[in-house]
Amino acid sequence: MAMTDAANVASEEALIHDFLAPLAAGHSAALGLADDCALIAPEPGSELVIKTDPIAEGVHFFTEDAPEDIAWKALAVNVSDLVAKGATPRFYLMALSFPAAPSKNWMTRFAAGLAKAQTFFGVHLVGGDTDRRPGPLSITLTVIGIVPAGTMVHRYTAKPGDKLFVTGTIGDAGLGLVLHRQPTLAMQWLLDETAEAYLVGRYLRPEPRCAIADILRQHASSAMDISDGLVRDLGKLSKASGVGLRVYASDVPLSTPARKALAAKPELLSTVLTGGDDYEIAVSAAPSGAQLLERRAGAAGVLLTCIGEVEGGHDVVIEDNNGQPIIFNTTGWDHFAGVNP
Amino acid sequence: MAMTDAANVASEEALIHDFLAPLAAGHSAALGLADDCALIAPEPGSELVIKTDPIAEGVHFFTEDAPEDIAWKALAVNVSDLVAKGATPRFYLMALSFPAAPSKNWMTRFAAGLAKAQTFFGVHLVGGDTDRRPGPLSITLTVIGIVPAGTMVHRYTAKPGDKLFVTGTIGDAGLGLVLHRQPTLAMQWLLDETAEAYLVGRYLRPEPRCAIADILRQHASSAMDISDGLVRDLGKLSKASGVGLRVYASDVPLSTPARKALAAKPELLSTVLTGGDDYEIAVSAAPSGAQLLERRAGAAGVLLTCIGEVEGGHDVVIEDNNGQPIIFNTTGWDHFAGVNP
DSSP states (O other): OOSOOSSBOOOHHHIIIIIIHHHHTTOGGGGGGTSSSEEEOOOTTEEEEEEEEEEEBTTTBOTTSOHHHHHHHHHHHHHHHHHHTTOEEEEEEEEEEESSOOBHHHHHHHHHHHHHHHHHHTOEEEEEEEEEOSSSOEEEEEEEEEEETTOOOOSSOOOTTOEEEEESOSSHHHHHHHHHHOTTHHHHTTOOHHHHHHHHHHHHSOOOOGGGHHHHHHHOSEEEEEOSOHHHHHHHHHHHHTOEEEEEGGGSOOOHHHHHHHHHOGGGHHHHHHOSOOOEEEEEEOHHHHHHHHHHHHHTTOOEEEEEEEESSSOEEEEOTTSOBOOOSOOSOBTTTTBOO | OOSOOSSBOOOHHHIIIIIIHHHHTTOGGGGGGTSSSEEEOOOTTEEEEEEEEEEEBTTTBOTTSOHHHHHHHHHHHHHHHHHHTTOEEEEEEEEEEESSOOBHHHHHHHHHHHHHHHHHHTOEEEEEEEEEOSSSOEEEEEEEEEEETTOOOOSSOOOTTOEEEEESOSSHHHHHHHHHHOTTHHHHTTOOHHHHHHHHHHHHSOOOOGGGHHHHHHHOSEEEEEOSOHHHHHHHHHHHHTOEEEEEGGGSOOOHHHHHHHHHOGGGHHHHHHOSOOOEEEEEEOHHHHHHHHHHHHHTTOOEEEEEEEESSSOEEEEOTTSOBOOOSOOSOBTTTTBOO
16 A cells, blocks of 8 residues: 555645544534644543553554554554543544655545544544654554543552453464564464454454443453553553562463464464553452453453462563463563564 | 763663653652553643644754753643643643664753753643654654633634734744754854844744733634744634734834844845744734733733734735735745745
8 A cells, every 4th residue: 555646635734624624523622623732621520541652654553554454553552541541532632744745545544444443432533733754654642531530440559369361362463463574474373364364453453442441440450451562561560560460371361363373383472472462451350359340341242361360579470381480582562672572 | 962872771661760750750640650641630610722743853853952952842832832722731741752762861851851841831741652663753742731611712713803913023933943054144144143042042942922821811812823934824823713814024023133134134034924933822802802912911021012913805914014915935834745934
């Protein structure tokens, strides 16, 4: 998908008017994008949870990725974070930096992807900025969600004795990224086309667990979304909460395609447990509330699996079937140091 | 100022802990940066004005600029926007994208610049994100201000018959940018060192007119900050409000150094009136309230000058001393089309 071709968007004004304003239509906070800011009237008794996260071509997505997928991912990765806080996503601002004027075709598809994602996640575009600069296409979203005052779920509140859960399945996106870069590996991993497409799709189109936000507020002792790899992000949860975490590797929920790949290449376990882009949620809950948490998540259509427990100390231990700790060469993605799992 | 040297910041965690967390210290909305989002409890009866604006190396600042100045500018350009809405700046989130790990020295100075700007503008860091990617250093701030509900000042509410004002002096930063790029021009423009330093300083360290936010809410019929050049931004005001604007060029307030440069090189008038980076505010006010507006701005220490009036129609006319319209080759900076004045 060429980002730039003969029929390029002519100006910032055209970009806003033709492609972005429709995404803000009918929403009072956006002021029709006629102003360059958003105006948010908070509901009484609510608090706002605000998160900003840039994604960039070549780092978080590839130039040739479908514009619909790039749009989806830009919004999904931010929405995922809000959901982990127990917040209901409501608004977003978007700063777009293009190295060259995008083609009308690319922008049409990008805007269509945003429109679909907006509807799916229940958020609206309310403001932003566009410019041109050298370097990769960069999309910085700021998302705003609401919680009833005093109910935000934190990552620093896990307690020894809590049970540890994850939503969905782990490692699909990490495997999907490898396959997206090297499609020929699918054969070595004994995956058919459907299985390969599933894993790549999990990388390209993460699905934030919006249905679980309310439930987390009521039953979780702590939560955070898993974006940089299960092991690394559990390390952050452990550090923030001042607790140890014990995870039973065999209890980590895997999709059928991931299980197949792992059966063919057991060494992929490292990719599964340390690969990024899961956008699932790690949740801790007191044992007394754990059963209700599981039941309510299930009723909301979200798979929630107990993978271990919160302990004293400060280590994250991943145990194999023999009760031995698994040691990884890398714990996951460090955006800053640029460590690649 | 080398951005990278032997003593680089080792990791995202170190960057946050050593340099950014101190900027968030003591502010409850920041959650100590232990979480990756901000939590804002809005005051009853208030609304939030939210604005996002990225600045990038090579586009909005230069690699060799002092880190303190880059930090100041990143915050100032966003604060300026809020002030033009009549909002009191309160919080900001910051997404930092580095092409390579910055040196500790660079980050120390950058953080010191932010700390100083925070204090000056009355805002606090409450969240953000850092990553590494190819391309220019990019700093995307999302700033959040508050207004009493229903009082935000818009850019689409100027009315024919209103008087048109600007704060401060116009064109200093546009001239300063030219001098920053080509210091040898100072001699041709017959500027001494002090005058040159003044103009360059106006480019490097814009001064948002925070003292005027309240006054705008009470007396302005519309306002917007001037960031892409007076002529271009008045065009946006005109279009948003569906009005014409008439400006008397000789009434546009100029600093002494700008007047000197203009006396030496009259053709610099175009740079003065279409150059970007002023971060002053264009304000319209009904004639009945104009006098009070001027008086209160003056009492708040902000120079406010009437430069023309709001009319019917939809043109922005800049009149010379003979009542003839001045035609510019460019109207100002279009970030997207990349038109350079």
